[in-house]
Structures are given as structure tokens and as C-alpha cells.
Amino acid sequence: MTKRSSQIEIQQAFDQRLDRDKLLQCMRCGFCLPTCPTYIASGYKESHSPRGRIALMKAVADGEKKPDEDFYRTIETCLDCRACEAVCPSGVEYGELIEEAKQILFEYHKESRQEKIIRSMTVRGLFPHPGRLNFVADFTSFYQRSGLQKLAHGLRIMNLFPTSLQTMEAVLPNVHAYKKPLANAAYQPLIPAVKKYRVAFFEGCLMGSMFQHVNSTSKKLLELAGCEVISPKNQICCGALADHSGEKDLARKMAQKNIEIFETMDVDFIVNNAGGCEAELIEYPRLLKDDPDWLPRAEAFSAKVKDLAAILVQADFTKLPLSLPTTRITYQDSCHQLNVVNVAKEPRALLQHVQGVELVEMEERVSCCGSAGIYNMVEPEAANEILDIKMQKITAIPELQYIITANPGCFMQMNLGVHQAGIENKVQVLSLSDFLMLAVDYSQK
Structure with a gap:
């Protein structure tokens, strides 16, 4: 794994930087076990559960266990989905513990060649730079609409690439479809005479490039609900990928840039339509807690962050008469939307409102x-x-037509699952915004 000196440095960092009170707060009750995806997928290995990982972190901090390769793999395979936090009766702040552990390992553990390439391409080289993301989106659109993608699959060219790149290519959204304009540009606000709220829209990295159409649709829904929507220029990625990968310094810089841009906006809310992004935006104070100059600015920023579904419900979008032909759907919760932002009822209220x-x-x-x-x-x-x-649960639903999501990562992963299950001709993955716009279109015919 690493040199012995690095193992000593890791142990010292765990001892000095992990919050002892939070480590000891875990009572090992086991309420987290049924909610942990890696615990279940591993065949119920204790080391792959939240309480098991906490026990290992404490053992390393106490010098009772070496931070060997098995320990590194155990920490790195945590999804950081925070489902354990939502059910923990002791209120253990697992997210903070696992992210600090990942940061320490990022600083001291030598990355594999594959990890270094992927991090360089994505976390450091792509997501912090909107221009590069837009270039990738344009290239992806050309790759898909020109027939190159079909050719690459037909000739099995993708088999020559590493599994990670094959996965990345397989989960790409249909970008060229998202570049089409909205079907109906003549929508009127629900209550034109009353401006409900003035909101700033947080575009996001993937949402602002690969899923441009979803962002456009989301803004149109807000306008339908009577909101005035502005989209500040020069905003960048929220920093979630860097934060969850242990690259805290990069995440802090990205947070500071976004705060600088949005704090000049005279708005009621900062609205976002991606669960992972909004969780990060809400947690900017945690990210900047050690900086007395930035902490109050981060708190003021995060206090305005609002989930798209939540603001639509608050703005009485459900009073708009909506309908579709008989349609059977299921909703895939974004982990961070559910476990950090605590938004679950609002998307369902919007979906169930559609006759x-x-x-x-x-x-x-x-x-x-x-x-x-x-x-x-x-x-x-x-x-x-x-x-x-997850797909075993989805394919058990008879006559399912749509899987609705509110996060780009979920969207792409569910697309991959639908493809691998061979049900792409029966089941379509759609964003919450696009599905609601389908209902608007159908209702206004």
C-alpha cells in the first residue's frame, strides 16, 4: 500500500483530526445496517457498515490498527449516501467523519493509476471549469447524433477501454435531445398578476452542460408558478465531487466563488434541481467552518438554498390543473436530497397531483x-x-413506464440499470422537471 512512514502519518492524522466525541457517539445499535447499500451488497460484512467503519476509524486513531490497504478500500467504498444519518437514534454525524477520513487518505495514500486518471479528468480537470464541460457536452452531442456512438458499439471499440470509461460512456445522457427548444414557448404564469418569489437558479456542472434542457424546463416550471427567475453568470460547480472525494481545498475554493457570485443577488431563494448539488450548497457552512471570514457568508448563502420541488409546492404549483394518459411511475430518491436536504414529500406531491x-x-x-x-x-x-x-426492486413493479429522478447521477445510473436489465423499450428514465412539463404540455393541448 504505502511506506511505513506514511502509515504513521495517517495514524497521527486520524488521531489529531477526527472528532473523538463524534467517534464515541456511535452506540453500535445497528439501526444503520439495513440502510447501508455497501453493507448489503458486500454480503453483510461488518467492516462495510457505518458502525464498522467508525470502529475502524477509531482503531486507527488509537493506534490499534494499521491503515493498510484493506482499511483504505473499506473507507473508499463508502458511498457517503448518508442514509445511516437519517435513521441514527444517537445523531452520529457520519458524513463529517467519513469525509474527514477520505480527506486524510487523499493526502497521504498513493492513488492507483486508474484513480489518478479519473480524478484528474473529472474532479480536478473537468467539473470546476464550465467551459470545458460545455465543450464535452457539445462533443457528446456530436458523438451521439453523428452515428459515431452506434459505430463504436457495433465495432465493439468500447471494449478496448477500461471498465471505468466504458461505464462513463454507457451512462451518458442523450445530450443532443436536450438541446432541442421547449415544445411550447407561450406558457403563462399560474397567477400572472402576482410575483410569488424572485429566485436565483443554480445551474450546476452536469445539469448546466449535459442536462441543459432539464435546467431550462425547471426554470419554465418556476415561471409557471409565478416566480421571477434569474441565472447569475460565472457560477461554477458546487464542489460536491471534490468534497466527497477528500479534496477539501478545491471544494472550499469552489464554494467561495459561488458565494461571492450569489450573495450579490437580491433574491428570496437560491433554487437547485439536483439533490447532490443542493446538499452541498446547504452544507457550505460545514465546509468553511474553520474560516471566520467566510463562515457567516456561507451561512447566509445556505439559508436561501431551496429545492426545486419544495419551492414549486410552496408557490402553489399544485393548483395548476395537470393530467396525462394513464401512466405508472416510480420515484428514485436522490440520497442527498432525501438524507441531507430532507426533501421527499414534495416531489411526490407534485407527481401525485397529475391526474x-x-x-x-x-x-x-x-x-x-x-x-x-x-x-x-x-x-x-x-x-x-x-x-x-436497486433494479431488482424496480423490475418487480408491474407495467412500469417511467422512473423519475431529481439528480443527474441518479438519472445516468438508472439509465444504465434499465439498459442492463433489457427493459429500455418498456421503461424510460425522466427528470422530475421533464415529467411535469409533459403533463403541462398534455394539459394545454
């Missing part, structure tokens, strides 16, 4: 799909095991 729609909850709906940022690229085998468990 003709039957929302069928999948069994154990709170489980992760295996996307988790770049997890499905750096841990493809573990991600596929978790996805297989």
Missing part, C-alpha cells in the same frame, strides 16, 4: 442506486452490485 398518474413506490425505496458522484467510475464493481439490487 392519470399512479405513483408506485419501489420496495426499500431509500437505498442508493450506486452512482454517488464518480463512485460508479472508480468503484464500478461495487456500484454495479448496488445497482443490481
Whole structure:
């Protein structure tokens, strides 16, 4: 794994930097076990559960265990989905512990060649730079619409690439379809005479490039609900991927840039339509807690962050008459939208408001799909095991037509799951915004 001196440095860092009170707060009750995707996918290995990982972190901090390769793999294979936090009776802040552990290992542990390439391409080289993301989106659109993608698959060219890149290519959204304009540009606000709220829209990295159409649709829905929507220029990625990968310094810089941009906006809310992004935006104070100059600015920023579904419900979008032909759907919760932002009722209220729609909850709906940022690229085998468990629940729903999501990672991972299950001709994955716009279009015909 690493040199002995590095193991000593890791042990010292765990001893000095992990919060002892939070480590000792875990009572080992086991409430977290049924909610942990890696614990279940591993065949119920204690070391792959939240309480097992906490015990290992404490053992390393106490010098009772060496931070060997097995320990590194145990920490790195955590999805950081935070499902354990949502059910923990002791209120253990597992997310903070696992992210600090990942940061320490990022600083001291030598990355594998594959990890270094993927991190360089994504966390450091792509997501912090909107221009590069837009270039990739344009290239992806050309790759898809020109026939190159079909050719590459027909000639099995993708088989020459590493599994991580094959996974990345397989989960790409249909970008060229998202570049089409909205079907109806003549929508009127629900209550034109009353401006409900003035909101700033957080575009995000993937949402602002690969899923441009979803962002456009989301803004149109806000306008339908009577909101005035602005989209500040020069905003960048929220920093979630860097934060969850242990690259805290990069995440802090990205947070500071976004705070600087949005704090000048005279708005009621900062609205986002991606569960992972909004969880990071809400947690900017945690990220900047050690900086007395930035902490109050981060707190003021995060206090305005609002989930798209939540603001639509608050703005009485459900008073708009909506309908579709008889349609059976299920909703895939974003882990961070559910476990950090605590938004679950609002998306369902919007979906159930559409006449003709039957929302069928999948069994154990709170489980992760295996996307988790770049997890499905750096841990493809573990991600596929978790996805297989999720797809077993989805394929058990008879006559299902749509899987609705509110996060780009979930969208791509569920697309992969639908493809691997061979049900792409029966089941379509759609964003919450696009599905609601389908209902708007149908209702206004």
C-alpha cells in the first residue's frame, strides 16, 4: 500500500483530526445496517457498515490498527449516501467523519493509476471549469447524433477501454435531445398578476452542460408558478465531487466563488434541481467552518438554498390543473436530497397531483442506486452490485413506464440499470422537471 512512514502519518492524522466525541457517539445499535447499500451488497460484512467503519476509524486513531490497504478500500467504498444519518437514534454525524477520513487518505495514500486518471479528468480537470464541460457536452452531442456512438458499439471499440470509461460512456445522457427548444414557448404564469418569489437558479456542472434542457424546463416550471427567475453568470460547480472525494481545498475554493457570485443577488431563494448539488450548497457552512471570514457568508448563502420541488409546492404549483394518459411511475430518491436536504414529500406531491398518474413506490425505496458522484467510475464493481439490487426492486413493479429522478447521477445510473436489465423499450428514465412539463404540455393541448 504505502511506506511505513506514511502509515504513521495517517495514524497521527486520524488521531489529531477526527472528532473523538463524534467517534464515541456511535452506540453500535445497528439501526444503520439495513440502510447501508455497501453493507448489503458486500454480503453483510461488518467492516462495510457505518458502525464498522467508525470502529475502524477509531482503531486507527488509537493506534490499534494499521491503515493498510484493506482499511483504505473499506473507507473508499463508502458511498457517503448518508442514509445511516437519517435513521441514527444517537445523531452520529457520519458524513463529517467519513469525509474527514477520505480527506486524510487523499493526502497521504498513493492513488492507483486508474484513480489518478479519473480524478484528474473529472474532479480536478473537468467539473470546476464550465467551459470545458460545455465543450464535452457539445462533443457528446456530436458523438451521439453523428452515428459515431452506434459505430463504436457495433465495432465493439468500447471494449478496448477500461471498465471505468466504458461505464462513463454507457451512462451518458442523450445530450443532443436536450438541446432541442421547449415544445411550447407561450406558457403563462399560474397567477400572472402576482410575483410569488424572485429566485436565483443554480445551474450546476452536469445539469448546466449535459442536462441543459432539464435546467431550462425547471426554470419554465418556476415561471409557471409565478416566480421571477434569474441565472447569475460565472457560477461554477458546487464542489460536491471534490468534497466527497477528500479534496477539501478545491471544494472550499469552489464554494467561495459561488458565494461571492450569489450573495450579490437580491433574491428570496437560491433554487437547485439536483439533490447532490443542493446538499452541498446547504452544507457550505460545514465546509468553511474553520474560516471566520467566510463562515457567516456561507451561512447566509445556505439559508436561501431551496429545492426545486419544495419551492414549486410552496408557490402553489399544485393548483395548476395537470393530467396525462394513464401512466405508472416510480420515484428514485436522490440520497442527498432525501438524507441531507430532507426533501421527499414534495416531489411526490407534485407527481401525485397529475391526474392519470399512479405513483408506485419501489420496495426499500431509500437505498442508493450506486452512482454517488464518480463512485460508479472508480468503484464500478461495487456500484454495479448496488445497482443490481436497486433494479431488482424496480423490475418487480408491474407495467412500469417511467422512473423519475431529481439528480443527474441518479438519472445516468438508472439509465444504465434499465439498459442492463433489457427493459429500455418498456421503461424510460425522466427528470422530475421533464415529467411535469409533459403533463403541462398534455394539459394545454
